[in-house]
Amino acid sequence: MASPLSAAPLLYKFLVYAPDKADPDAPQYRQALMEEHMKANEEKFKSGFFRIGGALLTEPAVGAPDDKRSMVGSCMIVEAESLEAVREHIKKDPYWTSGKVWDTDRVAIHPFYWAVGQP
Template identity: 65%
Template sequence: MSSTASPGTTLYKFLVYAPDKADPSAAHHRQALQAEHMKVNEPKLKSGYFNVAGLLLSEPSLGIPENKQTLAGSFMIVEAENIDSVKEHLKKDPYYTSGKWDTDRVAIHPFYWALGQQ
């Protein structure tokens, strides 16, 4: 259980898909926001809110050097009390507030984790 939840609170898992807006300087834009992005998310990282998170790559990025890959967005698996709390947290992220993520295409799906959970 995450430390942000009250004892006895049921937490649900959510898959979050946050694609980037089309941006020829995506890597530079992300790099400029990364420190602030990590600072905003640090309390959630420490609390156990995030199970998994990372960058989405474009398919042509497979098999090429990391510094040449094309970034396509972000994904995360989080634990929260409800979908509204996930939305509220996303709206505070610098990638959201700066317009880096395509907020019209952000998707949040509750799910049941059947395999691979530690």
């Protein structure tokens, strides 16, 4: 039996909605920063912090070939000790820090109860 001191912290799930800015150049900034964005989050991917994540697409992208899809934001489910821990990590992401991709005034982080479909 594990002692209380060595017990893993209690983790909660959060849904993060991060829409891109309305700036017509935001998609180009997103593309230019994508590699840096992925690298900055690599350890969090490996640790299980990110349970699922990806880009939000425009409605006409449904069924369209990859080169016709337009990304307009990000959505993810993360697992962390607190909402503040999620907020702190999101604010370090290149899509946030660049000031050119995510509309930081509209980023929303909500506690999330995963009822069905867990991998």
